[in-house]
Amino acid sequence: MKAPTLLRPRAEQTLSARLSRSAAATGSGHWMRTEEVTGWLAGRSRAHRFTVERVPLGDLDGWSFEPGTGNLVHRSGGFFSVEGVSVSVGEGPVPRWRQPIIHQPEVGILGILAKEFDGVLHFLMQAKMEPGNRNILQLSPTVQATRSNYRRVHQGSAVRYLQHFVQPGSGRVLADSLQSEHGSWFFRKANRNMLVETDAEVPLDDDFCWLTLGQIGELLRLDNVVNMDARTVISCFPMSAPEAGALCSDTELLSWFTAERARHDVEIHRVPLADVDGWEHDAHGLGRPDGRYFRVTGVSVEAGNREVTGWAQPLFEPCGTGVTAFLFRRIGGVPHLLVHAKVEAGYLDTVELAPTVQATPGNWEHLPAGARPPFLDTVLTAEPRRIRYEALHSEEGGRFLNAESRCLFVAADAEGPGDTAPNPRSGYQWVTVGQLNSLTAHGHYLNVQARTLLACVNAGAVKL
Numbered sequence: 001m002k003a004p005t006l007l008r009p010r011a012e013q014t015l016s017a018r019l020s021r022s023a024a025a026t027g028s029g030h031w032m033r034t035e036e037v038t039g040w041l042a043g044r045s046r047a048h049r050f051t052v053e054r055v056p057l058g059d060l061d062g063w064s065f066e067p068g069t070g071n072l073v074h075r076s077g078g079f080f081s082v083e084g085v086s087v088s089v090g091e092g093p094v095p096r097w098r099q100p101i102i103h104q105p106e107v108g109i110l111g112i113l114a115k116e117f118d119g120v121l122h123f124l125m126q127a128k129m130e131p132g133n134r135n136i137l138q139l140s141p142t143v144q145a146t147r148s149n150y151r152r153v154h155q156g157s158a159v160r161y162l163q164h165f166v167q168p169g170s171g172r173v174l175a176d177s178l179q180s181e182h183g184s185w186f187f188r189k190a191n192r193n194m195l196v197e198t199d200a201e202v203p204l205d206d207d208f209c210w211l212t213l214g215q216i217g218e219l220l221r222l223d224n225v226v227n228m229d230a231r232t233v234i235s236c237f238p239m240s241a242p243e244a245g246a247l248c249s250d251t252e253l254l255s256w257f258t259a260e261r262a263r264h265d266v267e268i269h270r271v272p273l274a275d276v277d278g279w280e281h282d283a284h285g286l287g288r289p290d291g292r293y294f295r296v297t298g299v300s301v302e303a304g305n306r307e308v309t310g311w312a313q314p315l316f317e318p319c320g321t322g323v324t325a326f327l328f329r330r331i332g333g334v335p336h337l338l339v340h341a342k343v344e345a346g347y348l349d350t351v352e353l354a355p356t357v358q359a360t361p362g363n364w365e366h367l368p369a370g371a372r373p374p375f376l377d378t379v380l381t382a383e384p385r386r387i388r389y390e391a392l393h394s395e396e397g398g399r400f401l402n403a404e405s406r407c408l409f410v411a412a413d414a415e416g417p418g419d420t421a422p423n424p425r426s427g428y429q430w431v432t433v434g435q436l437n438s439l440t441a442h443g444h445y446l447n448v449q450a451r452t453l454l455a456c457v458n459a460g461a462v463k464l
Contacts, residue, residue, distance in 0.1 A: 015174060016240040019213060022121040023460045026214035030117035034215045037139075038225065044127040044207055045137045048303065052131045055298040057285050061312040063298075070274030072296070072314055079146070080104035080399075082296055082314055084276035085187060087345045090265040093371035098276045100286060100296055101346060102316065102399060103187045106147035107178065110229045111165040111194040113142040114174065115202060115210070122210035124161065124202065125230065130397025131301045132315050134404065138227040138394065139219065142208070157308075160205055164196050171198040175236045178443035179451065180352060181396065183344025185294070185316050187270065190348070190443065191229075193236045213237075217459030223392040224404070228452065231393070235451035238441065239458050241434035243334050248429065250438065256429055257445070260341035261351045268345055285317075292363050294318045297401060315401040320362040321392075322405035324449045325379045327356040328388070328464050329412040329430075335464035336430040338375075338412070342447065352447040353439070356428070374425060379410050386411040389462035393452060407453060409462050433457055433464070 027034055057063070062075050072082035083103045088096040113124040128140035145159045164170045175195040180186075204210075211219075216234065219225045248256070279286055287295035300312045327338040342354035359373045361380065388409040395403035424430060436454050439445040446454065456462045 011238075012174070015238055018116075018121050019237055019239055019458075021119075022123075022213040023217060023458070024214055025120050025212040026218050026460065029120070029122055029210060029212040029215050031122070031210045034211075034218045037209070037211065037215065037219060038222070040209060041127055041137055041139070041225070047206070048129070050129050050136050051302040052136070053300045054284065055300045055312060056283060057281075057296065057298045057314060060298045060314065061300070063312065063314065065273075068274075069272035071272060078106075079313075082273060083187070084271040084273045085345055086267075086269045086271045088267040089343050093367050098271065098278065099293070099345070100273060100276055100279065100316075101187045101270075102185055102189070103270065104146070104189050108146040108191045109143050109162075109165055109194065110141050110191045110233050111143040111196060112230070112233050113161060113164050113171070113202065114195060114197040115199070116197075117210065120212055121197075122212055123216065124208055125211050125216070127207045127209075128227065129303045130227065131299050131303075131313070132399065132401040132403060133224070133227070133394050133397035134402050135224050135394075138397070139211075139216070139225060139230055140227045141230050141233050144229045144398075160208075161202075164198060165194050171196040171200075175233075175238055175441070177236055177441055179232055179236065179440070180347060180444055180447060182400075182448055183342075183346040183352065185400065186346045188346055188348045191232075193233045195233065195237060213459050217456070217461040220456050220459055220461035221389075221391060224394050227394060228396050228448065231452045231455040232448055234455040234458055235446070236440045237458055239437050241432065241437065243432050243434045245332065245334065246432045246435055247331050247336055248431070250435060253429065253431060253435055257341060257351075257353065260427065261349060264343055264350050266343055266350050285314075287319075290366075291319055292366075293360075299401065316399060316403070317401040318360060318403050320360040322360045322395075322403075323357055323376065323379060323408070324355050324405040324453065325357040325375075325408040325410055326450075326453050327375060327378070327410055327412045331430060334432055336432055337436070337464075338424060339429055339431050339436075339450065340374075341427050341429070344447070347447075348444055353431075353436075353445055353450055354447045355450050355453055358447075358449050374428070379408060382408075382410045388464065389456060391456075391461075405449070405452075407456070409453070409456075409464065 085101040124142040126140045178190045179193045181189040285297035295317045302310050338356040340354045357379045390408045
């Protein structure tokens with residue numbers, strides 16, 4: 001008799017094909033047609049009372065400025081605080097500065113539950129209210145919760161479906177990695193991005209629905225429907241791209257990225273919020289007299305379908321709409337994206353891979369033309385025929401107010417002849433979609449803006 005083996009395949013052999021089959025199901029799923037989803041979201045918005053009102057920071061219930069440091073903290077000691085950070089990057093048009101930043105050392109869970117219906121993977125999505133969303137309600141992951149939330153520091157109700165992501169044996173983990181949040185506004189913040197499949201019966205709450213990956217892709221073509229947390233989890237789906245090769249090998253890509261991390265001389269220190277110069281308090285919050293970058297403001301919230309139905313909190317409000325864009329081209333017949341090894345103050349390890357362009361144009365208008373971010377003008381002046389994808393997407397609505405980015409894929413001027421391509425400028429590299437997908441299995445390689453754009457590819461919202 002043959003002895004039973006303890007070994008299993010290192011990867012699920014059929015998963016990529018199953019995800020691709022779900023991405024191809026665009027028109028309808030088991031539960032509803034794609035064209036019905038926005039109406040369903042509107043119905044869930046009408047079913048609950050949602051209000052968001054601005055409140056001076058000094059009047060936020062449960063929050064106060066800490067004596068001595070001036071840091072804005074919650075009375076529970078949990079959730080997050082607004083502190084200061086001192087940054088020196090050693091190069092660029094603004095080599096050093098100080099700014100407010102969100103310090104939230106706990107790791108949250110962003111989890112999507114998957115289940116097969118009629119032989120096609122569906123994903124359990126939530127109609128979730130976030131106070132910073134301009135349209136309040138958007139599609140979010142099954143679970144989107146900080147540690148303070150799911151440990152119920154707020155003394156509210158339990159997080160629905162949390163057991164599938166924290167209880168061993170509650171499902172098959174298909175993807176699980178720690179990923180960063182916005183490096184310019186968070187200090188070393190990370191969330192656990194998870195995809196878990198279940199065969200069990202799942203009671204369906206009124207604020208949740210099952211959608212195929214293709215349906216989510218269709219919704220990603222619309223403005224402000226699929227939230228940032230859902231996009232980052234979808235970017236971590238273990239997809240495989242049928243690629244004949246890449247301009248640089250995986251080892252060469254990792255070596256280039258490691259060299260980029262090593263060459264930057266970056267010093268970042270938390271400092272008291274009271275010591276952040278160039279920022280001033282007024283009746284509405286904390287901001288810069290020149291009106292650039294962002295403001296710290298306060299809101300009072302009512303939300304009938306949240307674990308706590310009312311609360312107050314500070315939010316970061318950017319001064320302008322961001323531009324997040326990949327330039328792409330075919331090299332040897334294979335689509336390549338131009339990534340940027342970008343330094344941001346809040347990264348855990350100095351540099352992460354960002355889109356070709358990641359900037360708020362108004363923040364650069366006071367600088368000489370040569371100091372503007374590379375390729376920004378290329379994207380802003382692109383002819384319509386070169387724009388393969390464009391949509392307006394919200395950033396994290398739980399921490400940022402009316403934070404939106406214009407997300408684009410823009411064809412480069414020409415395609416590389418044969419197997420050649422122009423050498424990218426310093427700090428940039430041409431990579432394939434498959435290479436980016438392989439990196440999202442690990443933490444702190446792709447930043448959240450790059451993951452948003454990758455999610456659009458994974459879900460089929462853009463074809464390169």
